[in-house]
Amino acid sequence: MSAAGMSSRDAVLDSAGRLFGERGYRGVTVRDIASDAGVSAALVMKLYGSKEKLFAAAKPDESLLSELDVPAAELGATLVFRVLMRRERGLQEPWAMLPFTIQDSPTPDAARADTRERYLTSMAGLLEDPTPDRRYASTVVALMTGFGEAVRTLGMFEGWDFDELVAHYGAIVQSQIDACRPARP
Structure with missing residues (x-):
């Protein structure tokens, strides 16, 4: 769990949803999401396999x-x-x-x-x-x-x-x- 009490998976989804909602799909990189979530880009790819799969899993800012x-x-x-x-x-x-x-x-x-x-x-x-x-x-x-x-x-x-x-x-x-x-x- 991260310092904020979230698992890495939850932190990545939270960051991805917010960033995709703010900037759109093309305006966000896996590195941007990883940095915002406080994890490595390699971990993001390990968890989701691709940016497209992460986009599908993350719900833009609700x-x-x-x-x-x-x-x-x-x-x-x-x-x-x-x-x-x-x-x-x-x-x-x-x-x-x-x-x-x-x-x-x-x-x-x-x-x-x-x-x-x-x-x-x-x-x-x-x-x-x-x-x-x-x-x-x-x-x-x-x-x-x-x-x-x-x-x-x-x-x-x-x-x-x-x-x-x-x-x-x-x-x-x-x-x-x-x-x-x-x-x-």
């Missing part, structure tokens, strides 16, 4: 939907707040990276299907979306992916007051979260 212990009425603003805080801190934006990570993967169709399923399942759970097609979860994921891209890639909303933007776009996201409530049995 922290977007974790640790969201807020009332349902605050979820839209909280999601938007997190995007803006990452921008303020100069951190990578996983919502903006989702499309790039999928297209950049060695198997884009498989990555698309896997990512879509993971995010829709997580979001549907947060929203308690009862619809068979997870329409509200789909809409919220689409809104957040678009917002992440707009803010980080296109530089949209420059000059907006931080709190005003959280309230404005948070209300748009929240409208879909709230629309899900009447759909519940």
Whole structure:
């Protein structure tokens, strides 16, 4: 076990998921992952056999939907707040990276299907979306992916007051979260 209490395998998966989520498949080397995990590149290859197999095992950053212990009425603003805080801190934006990570993967169709399923399942759970097609979860994921891209890639909303933007776009996201409530049995 490492000093952080993780096995080498877990440390490699954690590093790989985060780095692939931040930089995409082509932007990360096995050496980058090994260095970040505090292990040798040879150990990474011994554990996973190839970068492609490691990518398949590692789930790019899913922290977007974790640790969201807020009332349902605050979820839209909280999601938007997190995007803006990452921008303020100069951190990578996983919502903006989702499309790039999928297209950049060695198997884009498989990555698309896997990512879509993971995010829709997580979001549907947060929203308690009862619809068979997870329409509200789909809409919220689409809104957040678009917002992440707009803010980080296109530089949209420059000059907006931080709190005003959280309230404005948070209300748009929240409208879909709230629309899900009447759909519940």
